[in-house]
Amino acid sequence: MPGAIAAAAALSLNASAWGQCVTVQGDPVEGGLIWAKVSPGETVRLDDRSLPVLPNGYVVAGFHRDSPALSVLKVGADCELELRVAQREYRIQRVEGVPQRTVTPPKEQLERIRRERQRVAAAKAKLVERPDWLMQIDGGFVWPVEGPISGVYGSQRVYNGKPGSPHYGVDIAVPTGTAVYAPAAGQVTLAEADLFYSGGTVILDHGYGLSSSFLHMSAVTAKVGDELAQGDKIGEVGATGRATGPHLDWRMSWQDRRVDPQRLVPPMALDDETPAAK
Template identity: 70%
Template sequence: MPRGLSAVLLALPLLHSTAFARAGCETLGGEAVQGGLLWGRVPPGSSVMLDGEALPVLPDGWYLAGFGRDAPATAQLVVEGPEPCAATLAVAAREYRIQRVDGVPQRTVTPPPEQLERIRRERALVVAAKARRIEQPDWLRQVAGAFAWPASGPISGVYGSQRVYNGTPGTPHYGVDVAAPAGTPVLAPADGLVTLAEPDLFYSGGTIILDHGYGLSSSFLHLSEVGVAVGDEIRRGEVIGAVGASGRATGPHLDWRMSFRGRRIDPQRLVPPMP
């Protein structure tokens, strides 16, 4: 497994004080909150289900669970194996910034018809890259430390925020935006394998997806340079690209997003405060 996942499993408890235990279940850590990650450990050979979905369990029993932007108030955790248990998890709700913008020309909200096929093709590339399931548990304990910021600068956009254009809600923002000059190096926040490296996608421009293993991945959008290729194995802190304003961006910044098995999670909850 790419070493970035070990950073989550082994080091993130140092960043948060929300570790807790459920009666009859193994100790859990992290945050049961919309956009958050939760992790725990069960006896090897166990299976773990969250709301009926099987979660990946590493050979030594570590597992991850993720909660989307609009996750419901409760989730059912079921462990089957040597020490079976079940628990109802309370998922904390969040308030998101909603901005209403009226009088926007429709052509800036809706892509032109001649670009729709391109958009569909590029979306399929992204979905396929995130659908890969990379499992290399022998890498688990080769790295210490949590996720690091891929770039430094003012935070100009946050996870979960949303704009309503001319009364129609737009797609929520699923990343954290870091404002930085064009050309600023973008660093890998954790180890992983490059599954997408595209210089010019319609919406996101220069785009990289770095898979941290077992369905956990980072995406880096609007890059001016893509310095890696699909199949590259990357270590935390290596330069992978450069900040830009490519795609549908209004100025240079890094849009860093994270996904866990189809759920968009908040990268800002996995890193220390911005320096």
């Protein structure tokens, strides 16, 4: 998996007689995913969060943008593993003199924004079981569209001295109408033509709490309930919602944590010439 490392290199075993009681794989870094196999029905926790165990015994977890440098994975009553989560540097851009109306949405739109956020949260809360889930996250994702990368995970703008929300996706700048394809198999849980912030939006659930969101599209061709294979068309690139130009904003979530799509795909040929996440 590009960007992933052997998890053992970033793990520190708790000093105990248990030894390495569980093997963790994946990418223990801010914005990364990890997974491990345990006995089906076992109790697993990551810090204060209970992790669902898949029917085949796998558990998955994601680390958000500002995760602490140390997390503890507990399996059952007698297994505890310390995970050292690699910290990242993020680009911060300060912008002064921005008209306030472009930073804060008008009051008449606040109720619409609230309703749309509820629909998005409900779509991401669904638990979709997929037998191909592990194969996908272990190096099976492809880019939904290829082109210059104009924005990366974790970057942030400070408007008039007030920090804006961090950017949680990867922006790919390509012309309006460019086809967007499923980076991996999944079920469509949301398909909206015009959300206030994200415009044409599709959420594709890859299974067990891992989902992709595709924003600012000019056309949405997928429908809620569609079962898509990797490479099936989702929609077309646009500049809808709050966008300043045509691009695809691809985001990924594990449960309520935002993870970095770039850590699940191979590099594009253009990556050496465009901004890259550290």
